[in-house]
Amino acid sequence: MRKVLGLALGILTAIGGFLDIGDLVTNAVVGSRFGLSLGWVVVVGVIGICVFAQMAGRVAAVSGRATFELIRERLGPRVAVLNLGASFLINLMTLTAEVGGVALAIQLITSVSYLLWVPFAAVAVWLVIWRVRFTIMENVAGLVGLCLIGFAVALFLLNPDWSDLGRQAVQGVSTGTEKVSTYWFYAVALFGAAMTPYEVFFFSSGAVEEGWTVKDLAQSRANVLVGFPLGGALSLAIAGCAAVVLLPQLIAVTALSQVMLPVAEAGGKILLAFIILGVVAATFGAALETTLSAGYTIAQFFGWPWGKFRPPAKAARFHLLMIVCLILGIGTLLTGVDPITVTEISVVFSAVALPLTYLPILIVANDPEYMGEHVNGRTLNGIALVYMVIILIASIAAIPLLIITGAGQ
Amino acid sequence: MIITDLLGARVLGPDFLGFVSDVRFWLDTKTIGQPAQLYGIVVSPHARSSSLGYERSGVRSPWPIAALVRWRHRGSFLVRWDDIERLDVRRINLRSGFTKVSSQLP
Amino acid sequence: MTTGSADQGSRFLDAQLHLLDRQVLDVAGIPVAVVDDLELSDVPAGGELPVDTPPPVITALLSGPVLGTRIFGGRPPKSRRHRTPWTAVSKVGVVISLAIPGETTDLTWTERWVRDHVIARIPGGRHDPERKQNDGSTSKGGGS
Numbered sequence: 001m002r003k004v005l006g007l008a009l010g011i012l013t014a015i016g017g018f019l020d021i022g023d024l025v026t027n028a029v030v031g032s033r034f035g036l037s038l039g040w041v042v043v044v045g046v047i048g049i050c051v052f053a054q055m056a057g058r059v060a061a062v063s064g065r066a067t068f069e070l071i072r073e074r075l076g077p078r079v080a081v082l083n084l085g086a087s088f089l090i091n092l093m094t095l096t097a098e099v100g101g102v103a104l105a106i107q108l109i110t111s112v113s114y115l116l117w118v119p120f121a122a123v124a125v126w127l128v129i130w131r132v133r134f135t136i137m138e139n140v141a142g143l144v145g146l147c148l149i150g151f152a153v154a155l156f157l158l159n160p161d162w163s164d165l166g167r168q169a170v171q172g173v174s175t176g177t178e179k180v181s182t183y184w185f186y187a188v189a190l191f192g193a194a195m196t197p198y199e200v201f202f203f204s205s206g207a208v209e210e211g212w213t214v215k216d217l218a219q220s221r222a223n224v225l226v227g228f229p230l231g232g233a234l235s236l237a238i239a240g241c242a243a244v245v246l247l248p249q250l251i252a253v254t255a256l257s258q259v260m261l262p263v264a265e266a267g268g269k270i271l272l273a274f275i276i277l278g279v280v281a282a283t284f285g286a287a288l289e290t291t292l293s294a295g296y297t298i299a300q301f302f303g304w305p306w307g308k309f310r311p312p313a314k315a316a317r318f319h320l321l322m323i324v325c326l327i328l329g330i331g332t333l334l335t336g337v338d339p340i341t342v343t344e345i346s347v348v349f350s351a352v353a354l355p356l357t358y359l360p361i362l363i364v365a366n367d368p369e370y371m372g373e374h375v376n377g378r379t380l381n382g383i384a385l386v387y388m389v390i391i392l393i394a395s396i397a398a399i400p401l402l403i404i405t406g407a408g409q
Numbered sequence: 410m411i412i413t414d415l416l417g418a419r420v421l422g423p424d425f426l427g428f429v430s431d432v433r434f435w436l437d438t439k440t441i442g443q444p445a446q447l448y449g450i451v452v453s454p455h456a457r458s459s460s461l462g463y464e465r466s467g468v469r470s471p472w473p474i475a476a477l478v479r480w481r482h483r484g485s486f487l488v489r490w491d492d493i494e495r496l497d498v499r500r501i502n503l504r505s506g507f508t509k510v511s512s513q514l515p
Numbered sequence: 516m517t518t519g520s521a522d523q524g525s526r527f528l529d530a531q532l533h534l535l536d537r538q539v540l541d542v543a544g545i546p547v548a549v550v551d552d553l554e555l556s557d558v559p560a561g562g563e564l565p566v567d568t569p570p571p572v573i574t575a576l577l578s579g580p581v582l583g584t585r586i587f588g589g590r591p592p593k594s595r596r597h598r599t600p601w602t603a604v605s606k607v608g609v610v611i612s613l614a615i616p617g618e619t620t621d622l623t624w625t626e627r628w629v630r631d632h633v634i635a636r637i638p639g640g641r642h643d644p645e646r647k648q649n650d651g652s653t654s655k656g657g658g659s
Binding site: 063064065069072073076077078080081130131132133134301302303304305306308309310311312313314316317319320369370 | 531535536537538539545546547548549551578582585586609610625626627629630633634635637639640641642643644
């Protein structure tokens with residue numbers, strides 16, 4: 001059991017990265033429109049985030065430096081400010097969406113309008129950040145979020161035509177009634193969602209929060225190799241459920257309740273309740289992750305004391321900043337803007353911030369002054385360089401595709 | 410004087426030689442609080458700043474990035490303090506007969 | 516490799532590579548600021564420097580509004596720079612360590628202000644999440 005708990009950081013990071021409210025809906029949308037033909041993007045994204053999160057975790061464990069600290073140290077303040085601006089905006093948009101997502105999930109249970117739950121959700125997120133120990137937070141949010149395994153269970157219960165699903169996945173670029181540009185828009189969006197920068201900001205800062213050192217390198221690697229593939233697999237399960245139930249009937253996914261339709265069909269009320277619990281925990285966990293990331297990035301850029309391991313009085317600006325972010329989130333949500341649209345757009349913008357985030361990680365992971373003997377090996381460098389090219393292509397293509405396809409219409 | 414006065418300044422000697430891409434200091438670390446003296450300036454003919462430092466260290470990986478940075482800073486060299494004749498706003502003149510030293514860090 | 520090791524008794528430090536944009540920690544290891552700029556001793560400007568003019572030395576680490584001018588250009592006057600005297604520096608490595616507590620420098624003013632006027636007013640602000648009930652002894656000064 002302790003070994004499983006030791007993987008909680010990786011699992012929570014992956015949940016926030018792959019299974020937050022935006023991903024839940026996007027995966028269902030993709031499944032209902034493209035079947036599993038975009039599945040390969042999830043696989044590519046999972047490998048990418050595994051490679052870079054492993055590096056970021058190793059750098060944090062060996063040198064004690066979290067990722068955003070490195071961005072400023074190695075690339076200078078101008079580049080870091082650009083990245084900070086983009087990342088902070090994305091974090092803000094995403095945390096707004098997640099708080100909205102928690103409220104939406106509670107609305108599913110209680111049938112009371114989500115707007116009423118928004119302040120409660122935000123205060124709950126704040127209380128956990130203010131008071132709860134980092135390890136308890138990650139253990140509870142991570143493990144309860146794993147209830148989302150219910151999607152995989154649902155997929156099996158639906159008794160799909162596996163060869164048909166397999167054919168969709170392998171065929172790759174098959175668009176049916178959709179345009180090619182829309183296909184690639186969702187490919188970039190899924191890739192951006194898999195490799196969102198706040199995942200490495202959170203994971204590397206979490207490594208420092210947990211006090212990982214050189215002795216914990218194996219644990220760091222295990223966190224990455226268990227957490228992210230699990231997140232990716234569940235993403236595929238969500239898309240698969242939508243592909244099996246919604247695609248044949250051409251049901252378009254526009255709300256959280258529609259994401260649940262396949263589950264209700266497969267396993268009835270019990271499985272649905274299980275999943276909703278998972279959704280609440282996963283979106284809550286994602287809200288924690290993005291709020292903390294907002295705090296981490298700003299505090300690390302300016303050199304403020306940061307971290308949940310310090311009493312709030314010793315990381316005053318860090319905590320004040322997060323309180324302000326949550327208040328802004330509540331304000332935005334109460335204007336009635338749809339939280340899910342907000343996050344779908346922010347995912348595309350995070351594709352733009354990818355190169356500026358991952359390049360410093362790669363550079364520092366090779367620098368003996370930081371890493372001593374734990375620098376990257378040649379194979380890892382090779383794979384990472386291939387991904388830097390993919391990341392560059394995705395970040396250049398993101399905004400044009402957003403404009404051309406009108407955000408995937 | 411603050412260091413951003415020096416970084417990116419044009420270096421002339423008497424022809425245009427490049428920009429100050431970094432400033433090197435010498436520090437005696439045996440006692441706390443020892444002064445760090447300006448040892449020299451790193452002049453790069455083509456680029457105004459260098460924060461990655463591949464052209465000065467022996468680190469070669471990841472190779473495409475190291476190669477790119479070294480190319481961008483090709484021909485860069487170190488000039489010692491004694492060879493500096495004038496320090497003006499954004500402009501540094503070197504004495505005649507100055508020596509170009511390798512900018513490699515030991 | 517990149518620098519001479521500290522125990523050789525002397526080393527070269529390049530401003531952009533080793534000093535600028537580095538985290539500064541106080542004597543207790545608490546982050547204080549990031550080095551935004553360096554203050555050097557003055558040299559006679561404008562004219563020709565006599566042959567044996569001593570080189571300028573680093574007199575202080577600078578933080579604060581200096582970051583804006585470093586990114587966008589320009590030069591803030593002396594009064595707007597937050598200085599940490601170079602004599603307070605004990606070690607230069609991946610981070611720069613000081614030999615003095617952060618509370619004694621101007622750099623921590625904003626942090627202390629937010630702490631005293633905002634955070635300390637919210638219940639639980641001084642609670643240490645990592646230790647159970649023996650909070651009083653978590654660090655030298657505890658709160659204010």
